[in-house]
Amino acid sequence: MNQRSVLPQTRRVASHKFIEKLLAEHSFALRRFIRIRLNSEHDCEDVLQEVYVRLSQIDDLPAKLAGRLDTTRNYLLQIASNLLIDRARRAQVRKQSQHVSSADDDLPLHCEVYAPERQLANKRKLQRIDYALQKLRPEQRKAFLLHRVEGLSYREISDQLGLSVSTIEKHIAATLLAARKAIAKEEQHD
């Protein structure tokens, strides 16, 4: 009974108008995000197009986004992020088929994570990260997990934990740093 809808729409899939409006509203942030993760302007439009396609496949998108204004941008960035991870995985597969010789341990961390046959290794890494996270301050860990696992925006986490947004950012960065250290192959000292 308590239907929440933003626009009159067809029942399951969001209208193109809805998606276009959504993308237009977050266009600057999305483009910046994609540009930075790709470290290039080059495939930006392609990825945006993929985001569009992905959005148009999602059932009841307006209903899912309704009342979650603050998470909408995070939701879009996460979709773009997932698409970029898939790209990285495909690229890794191509690379490996070209360089047959590369011994497993030679792979740098940032390639290894995306290598399809390294899932077991990734699982071990996750266990190490989990262990490292247990040693952090609870609110640092919580801020990180609320964002990474539950998908809350920094602002929502700030509301929930009663800390300022900049504190939340510091907690998330500190946790990420600890996670990296937990799975780093070697540590260089400055």
Next chain:
Amino acid sequence: MTKPTASHHAAATYWVTRLYSGEMTAQEERELQRWRAHPAHEIALQEAFAVWDLSADLYGNDEALAHQQAVEQRAKSGVWSAIALAASLACLSLILMLSEQFWQDDAALTLAEAEQKAAATLQQISSSVQLPELEDGFRMTSQAAMIALEEPRYFSTTVGEVSHIQLDDGTVVSLNTASAIKVTMYAHERQVELVHGEAYFDVAKDSNRPFVVATDEQQITVLGTAFNVRHRNDESTLKVSVVEGRVAVKRRVASTTEMTEPSQEEEQLLLAGDIGSFNDRSKVIQQHQHAEAEVNNAWRRGVVRFDDDELGTVIRELNRYRVKKIAVTNDTVRQLRISGVFHLQNGDGILDALAATLPITISQDAGQIYIAAK
């Protein structure tokens, strides 16, 4: 090969965190591009991204991990998990609140229940929950109301109370401190009069029965939506913040109180993210203020948020919820600026937080609390 140092890694994690805030500025992007031009920095950044991406699978199940092996499959599961996470938000906040030591007193259950009900996903609410009245205790209450046709019902809150009211059409009205509304259901229209104060409406859609909110001067017709209306006796301005959907605001014609009669005057249409301020003579519309429109209804969760606001403004806002008022004794102090998130449940803990961060001293007598320069 250039190896990143610990400080490079720290900088990289900072940049990744900024990027995923979704609020990175053009200036920051330029700085980041300059920074990553250094090969060691770029490696650190790529590693940070990799760890970040990996961390999304923390506490994920093995099945999800197995899916990743096939890249095609992975694409699908990525979207699925994004949706699932969005769908689980309301539930999650509930669980976390219960586990926080902050909520360990009796207020915990009540607030959690109130939040749950306010989430508007629960349809049947049976009992009304109320805390014993404490001096200056913030209270979150909720109730469900069956409303007979054409019989006006009044709802009101006392100072320090936030109440979530579920109407039987599915609409949830949240009333802020010291506010009152009158609700009348007609066969052709749902009418709410905001007598005074502030209310948030999450309106159930019913195309046959428009939802109309009226104040002394204005009437707001709802076109399926969630929005906040603030009209307090000490503020001559009506402020409407639209979170979702659309509303139309127009002036009520002085000669008639018939709300259903269309006025010839121009209607102001407000869309999601718009904030409209209306008084006798003028109106000001700010568009695309999504974040601000959301902040305007944080009180529903018992939270007030300030962003570089003057202490005078902050205290005026806090006083709305307090029986024992706070007075600021000097202008310099009044102009101090602060940012922060306050949980109203904290009561006078808010004062301790202010005293800890600002150059002020706090004293009190039986009737009032005073803030002075240190």
